[in-house]
Amino acid sequence: MTPIKRRGLLASLALLVSPLLGGRKAEAAGKAGDPAWQLSEAVWKERLSPAAFAVLRREGTERPFSSPLNNEKRAGTYVCAGCRLPLFASTTKFDSGTGWPSFWQPLPNAVVTQLDFKLIVPRTEYHCRRCGGHQGHVFNDGPRPTGKRYCNNGVALAFVPGK
Helix, strand or coil: CCHHHHHHHHHHHHHHHHHHHCCCCCCHHHHCCCHHHCCCHHHHHHHCCHHHHHHHCCCCCCCCCCCHHHHCCCCEEEEECCCCCEEEEHHHEECCCCCCCEECCCCCCCEEEEEECCCCCCEEEEEECCCCCEEEEEECCCCCCCCCEEEECHHHEEEEECC
């Protein structure tokens, strides 16, 4: 079996088993803490690129090593591409070698988390607290001081250089 077919099989199994384990497809708009950001699908499609829509609103994942933000080294803030809420300070960014922008800590009250059973094994996914946009997953293999790796889809972020 090729890796792609194996992944497809795992995804299919996850869809079958997920309801039994208490998992469900996250409703990204339902996570929005700010009712002003509970926009219709049509409005989100107008506001976002197709790639950003697939990640932020459909919980997709971009290809690894495809984001220009992987190489961003300037001081500044990484904000949600959907609503511009500041999510990460550049001082918490590190090179994880995974192909996605990674951070060891979000800004206070920036993200909300929930368990994700899409690959059968539970993972913790995180979303923008304000608009509910899917950002990525958090893992326990990051650097000190937190030991966390917030593995973010680059297309779900925008970078605002520091002054």
